[in-house]
Amino acid sequence: MSRILIAEDEPAIRRLLGAILTRAGHAPVFAENGREALAVVERGGIDAVLLDLGLPDRDGLEVLSAIRSRHALPILVVTARGDTTEKIAALDLGADDYVTKPFDGDELLARLRSALRRAGHAQQADTPVSFGPVMLDAGRHEVTCRGASVSLTPREFAVLQALVEAGGRVLTHAALLERVWGKAHIDDVDYLRVVVRALRLKLELDPSQPALIRNEPGIGYRLVG
Amino acid sequence: MRGFGAYLLALAAVALVAATTALWLPMWGLASAALLFLLPVLLASARGGLGPGLLAAGTGALAYNYFLLPPRFSFQVHGIDNVVSVIVLVAVAIVTSRLADALHARKVEAEVRAVASAQAAHFAALLGNGEPDEAVAAALDWLRDHYGPAQMLPMGQVPDAEPDFSTIDRSAAAWTMHNGDMTGHGTAIMPPADWTFLPLSPRGQSGGDVLAVARPADGKTRSETALAQLQSLAWLLGQARDRLALDAERRTRERLEDRDAFRRALLASLAHDFRTPLTVVTGTLDRLAGADEGAAEALDEARRLDRMMDDLIGAARIEGGALAPRLEAVDLVDIVGDACATLGKTLAPLTLDRDVAGDLPLVAADPILLRHVLINLLDNAARHAESRVSISARAADGAVNLRVRDDGPGVPPAERARIFERFARIEGNDRRGGSGLGLAIVKGFADAMHMTVTIEESPEGGACFQLDLPIRRIEAP
Numbered sequence: 164m165s166r167i168l169i170a171e172d173e174p175a176i177r178r179l180l181g182a183i184l185t186r187a188g189h190a191p192v193f194a195e196n197g198r199e200a201l202a203v204v205e206r207g208g209i210d211a212v213l214l215d216l217g218l219p220d221r222d223g224l225e226v227l228s229a230i231r232s233r234h235a236l237p238i239l240v241v242t243a244r245g246d247t248t249e250k251i252a253a254l255d256l257g258a259d260d261y262v263t264k265p266f267d268g269d270e271l272l273a274r275l276r277s278a279l280r281r282a283g284h285a286q287q288a289d290t291p292v293s294f295g296p297v298m299l300d301a302g303r304h305e306v307t308c309r310g311a312s313v314s315l316t317p318r319e320f321a322v323l324q325a326l327v328e329a330g331g332r333v334l335t336h337a338a339l340l341e342r343v344w345g346k347a348h349i350d351d352v353d354y355l356r357v358v359v360r361a362l363r364l365k366l367e368l369d370p371s372q373p374a375l376i377r378n379e380p381g382i383g384y385r386l387v388g
Numbered sequence: 389m390r391g392f393g394a395y396l397l398a399l400a401a402v403a404l405v406a407a408t409t410a411l412w413l414p415m416w417g418l419a420s421a422a423l424l425f426l427l428p429v430l431l432a433s434a435r436g437g438l439g440p441g442l443l444a445a446g447t448g449a450l451a452y453n454y455f456l457l458p459p460r461f462s463f464q465v466h467g468i469d470n471v472v473s474v475i476v477l478v479a480v481a482i483v484t485s486r487l488a489d490a491l492h493a494r495k496v497e498a499e500v501r502a503v504a505s506a507q508a509a510h511f512a513a514l515l516g517n518g519e520p521d522e523a524v525a526a527a528l529d530w531l532r533d534h535y536g537p538a539q540m541l542p543m544g545q546v547p548d549a550e551p552d553f554s555t556i557d558r559s560a561a562a563w564t565m566h567n568g569d570m571t572g573h574g575t576a577i578m579p580p581a582d583w584t585f586l587p588l589s590p591r592g593q594s595g596g597d598v599l600a601v602a603r604p605a606d607g608k609t610r611s612e613t614a615l616a617q618l619q620s621l622a623w624l625l626g627q628a629r630d631r632l633a634l635d636a637e638r639r640t641r642e643r644l645e646d647r648d649a650f651r652r653a654l655l656a657s658l659a660h661d662f663r664t665p666l667t668v669v670t671g672t673l674d675r676l677a678g679a680d681e682g683a684a685e686a687l688d689e690a691r692r693l694d695r696m697m698d699d700l701i702g703a704a705r706i707e708g709g710a711l712a713p714r715l716e717a718v719d720l721v722d723i724v725g726d727a728c729a730t731l732g733k734t735l736a737p738l739t740l741d742r743d744v745a746g747d748l749p750l751v752a753a754d755p756i757l758l759r760h761v762l763i764n765l766l767d768n769a770a771r772h773a774e775s776r777v778s779i780s781a782r783a784a785d786g787a788v789n790l791r792v793r794d795d796g797p798g799v800p801p802a803e804r805a806r807i808f809e810r811f812a813r814i815e816g817n818d819r820r821g822g823s824g825l826g827l828a829i830v831k832g833f834a835d836a837m838h839m840t841v842t843i844e845e846s847p848e849g850g851a852c853f854q855l856d857l858p859i860r861r862i863e864a865p
Contacts, residue, residue, distance in 0.1 A: 173668075175665070175668040176664060176667055176668060179671040179672060182675065186675070243663050247756065264663045264664070264666075264667040265663060265666050265667035265669075265670040265671065265691075265694055266667065266671065267670075267674065268674050268675060352717065353716060353717040353750075353860065353862045354862075356716075356717040356719055356862075357717070357862055359719070360719055360746075360747075363746060364746060364747060367746070369746070370721070370745075370746025371721055371742070371744055371745050372725060372746075373722075373725065373746070378725075380722070380723070380726060380756055380759050381756045
């Protein structure tokens with residue numbers, strides 16, 4: 164059981180989120196605005212935050228970075244559909260994931276679960292890391308998928324390494340491009356598409372219906388276990 | 389003071405000077421007396437001009453010779469004195485009358501100008517007063533009071549039925565409209581006309597509207613000054629009319645801006661405020677759906693409602709010209725997979741054939757718009773299919789050809805052109821309602837991304853929608 168803070172100004176949505184979390188065995192704590200949310204987090208004992216970006220008193224992104232600057236706990240933001248830029252900004256400010264209204268209860272719980280799991284065990288570099296069927300040894304620059312060795316170009320390896328280390332968290336296009344190609348290329352989504360395409364052809368069981376590297380339209384990529 | 393009186397005055401003045409000098413000659417001496425004869429010349433030429441001046445000079449010279457110059461009381465001349473006095477008097481007459489004429493002309497001109505500018509000021513005040521169309525009417529009335537019958541002729545509309553206009557009037561009016569010259573009565577162009585036609589704006593500027601003013605009722609020919617004055621009034625009228633047009637334009641624009649602001653507010657409301665209750669509804673139904681079949685159905689419909697709202701927002705964006713697609717390399721397997729997952733519940737009762745290879749070329753598209761296009765095509769197919777929906781893609785000729793087919797009743801050839809219109813419904817073919825916007829959005833978004841979308845009959849007999857997506861050329865990463 165985890166204590167989850169729900170920062171949401173709409174009472175109906177608050178109740179709905181509370182019911183979804185309670186049913187899944189979590190203990191919801193509520194805040195109606197940004198100030199209250201920050202106070203609850205400061206008091207401690209919170210395992211994760213569901214943060215609506217449309218809070219009445221303060222800009223949601225501001226609340227997000229205020230929490231993130233002092234605490235490492237998982238933060239999931241709740242946004243309206245279509246606000247791609249807002250989602251990207253939230254991810255860049257350190258949000259672990261996002262859900263879009265109207266959200267699907269199972270999807271929400273799954274994302275919360277994996278965010279909590281990631282928070283549970285931080286990974287160290289230079290040791291073999293894995294995600295689902297993928298085992299990656301950064302020190303020896305080797306990758307195996309479902310037990311079979313896969314040969315990757317340096318770019319492909321770097322992109323896969325970033326995704327594996329994120330452990331199911333969404334990485335924005337800009338974040339991936341900056342890490343692998345450098346700051347000058349953060350707008351060159353085309354490069355990323357080519358490399359992800361190559362990775363899928365090498366890793367996916369059925370590249371025509373990729374199940375491992377998932378695309379978030381207009382936002383980025385994540386690995387799905 | 390012109391005419392006969394001036395000549396009389398000249399003679400009287402000369403007579404007076406001759407009488408007094410003749411009487412007092414012994415006391416004044418000849419030189420002073422001679423000087424005194426300048427006075428009538430000055431007086432006559434200043435008041436009456438050159439004629440009376442010369443008369444005063446001539447008679448003065450004669451009187452001087454006769455009464456004063458020795459031998460007195462005879463016209464005999466002994467010296468050169470008389471010749472000199474005649475020349476001096478004539479010269480004074482000429483110079484003085486010239487000066488006086490010039491002064492007089494300037495005075496008259498100043499008076500005319502004062503009247504003209506007072507008229508123009510009054511006219512401008514009339515035009516600037518109150519509602520523009522009423523002001524123009526008031527100014528025309530004033531013009532009629534001062535210059536006789538007058539009317540405004542809009543460009544290209546010489547009223548054939550206008551009984552006051554002769555054939556030559558109509559030709560003159562047409563000339564003014566097309567060439568921007570002043571024509572008709574009083575002018576150099578078609579002077580026999582009964583009306584004077586004046587352009588409302590200087591040559592080369594917008595509009596060909598014309599002011600027509602009838603010839604003066606007293607039968608006289610309108611003077612050049614009057615014409616110039618009428619022309620400046622016509623230009624004032626033209627400016628007022630331009631202001632009228634600008635005002636109307638501004639009002640229309642303000643109305644449009646109001647409507648745009650309303651539309652934007654409505655869109656923002658749709659995008660955010662409507663989603664909150666919808667989130668609660670779908671979330672709650674989602675929790676109940678496992679236990680209750682009715683709730684599962686209601687959940688399906690709530691999700692459909694959500695998609696319809698996406699369509700509404702999309703339609704408003706197309707309509708408002710607010711679509712700015714960001715084309716980038718897009719992997720079709722991503723978009724197809726996402727669209728199929730989004731429509732999972734809708735597609736569940738049907739067989740879905742998916743034939744989109746993982747190694748197709750990447751295409752140039754806006755991923756968000758393309759996703760919406762695919763969702764709408766698949767949703768449309770699902771609503772009309774009997775049992776099967778298929779989606780396939782093939783690369784050919786620099787493009788990837790994507791097809792979405794169903795095995796429903798299809799679209800009759802006659803209706804195919806119409807199917808992409810908003811709220812187009814095919815008779816007897818509407819099993820489950822969509823938003824009526826779905827295919828219009830497919831077309832609108834595809835156009836914005838430079839893709840073509842067409843419809844034909846599928847081999848299974850249903851509809852087959854085809855989308856041609858341009859292949860994205862990418863330099864090596």
